[in-house]
Amino acid sequence: MAQAMMNGIIQSKLVNPEDIIASAKTEETLDYVKRNFEVNVTLDNNVVAQEADYLFLAVKPYYYSTVIEEIREYISEHTVVITIAAGVTIQSIEESFRRDVKVVRSMPNTPSLVGEGMTAYCINHHLSEEEAKYVHEIFASFGSVELVNESLMDAVPAISGSSPAYVYMFIEALADGGVKQGFTRKQAYTFAAQAVLGAAKMVLETGTHPAELKDNVCTPGGTTIAAVAELERNHFRAAILEAMESCTKKSVELANKK
Secondary structure (H helix, E strand, O other): OHHHHHHHHHHHOOOOHHHOEEEOOOHHHHHHHHHHHOOEEEOOHHHHHHHOOEEEEOOOHHHHHHHHHHHOOOOOOOOEEEEOOOOOOHHHHHHHHOOOOEEEEEEOOHHHHHOOEEEEEEEOOOOOHHHHHHHHHHHHOOEEEEEOOHHHHHHHHHHHHOHHHHHHHHHHHHHHHHHHHOOOHHHHHHHHHHHHHHHHHHHHHHOOOHHHHHHHHOOOOOHHHHHHHHHHHOOHHHHHHHHHHHHHHHHHHHHHOO
C-alpha cells in the first residue's frame, strides 16, 4: 500500500522523489523502493520520524504500538502522523504517543498505484486548516478522496479498502468464463477488465443510478437479463453484502484489540 501511494504521489508531481524518505525492515525492500521510486531510504525508522513533516505509518495494525514506541520521542510537535491501517483509531494513536499529536486516520486502496485510488480519512483537532488542506491534496494526488466522520471508518474497508479484491475475483471469474468459451487468457482478461472499467466510469461520469444503467443493458428476453436472473438465483448481491459485513466486523475487532 505504501508503494502504491508513493507511486501515485510522485506521478502526480505533488512531491519530488528527493523530498520523500522511506524506511523498511530489510535491505531487499529498500533496494526495490530506491530503484523504482528514486526516494531516500533508511533502515532506521527514527530517521524518518525526525525528517518527515507528514509521516505515514504504513505497517500492519498489530505493529503500530511497537513502531510508535520506537519513534515516539523523535517526532516533533509539527509532525502530522497519518495511519493507513484498518481498526487503528485516532484515540489509540493519541494514547500511544502519550502527548498531543496531529493525527490523520485514513483508508486508501491499492488502485492508488495507477492514480485511481479511493481514500477516506478523518483528522483530529490538532491539525491546522492548512495542514488539513495539504493532507487532502496528498490523497487527491493518487485518486478520489472523501473526508468522513470517524464513526464511518470501520465500514470503509468493506466498500473501498478491501473491495478491489472482490473486483479482481469478479474479473478473474469473467475471464475464466471467456476462456471456457474459447478466448485466450490474455484476451479474456482484457475484455473483462475493460468492461469493469467502463461500467465504473459510466456510474461516476453520468451520475445515473446503477440500477438504471443495468436496466439499459437488459433488453426484453435478451442475453443480459438471462445472465442477471442467474446471478440473482445464486444470491450474487447477498454474497457481496455478507462479505462486506464480515469485512466491517473484522475492522471493528481490530479496533477493539487496541
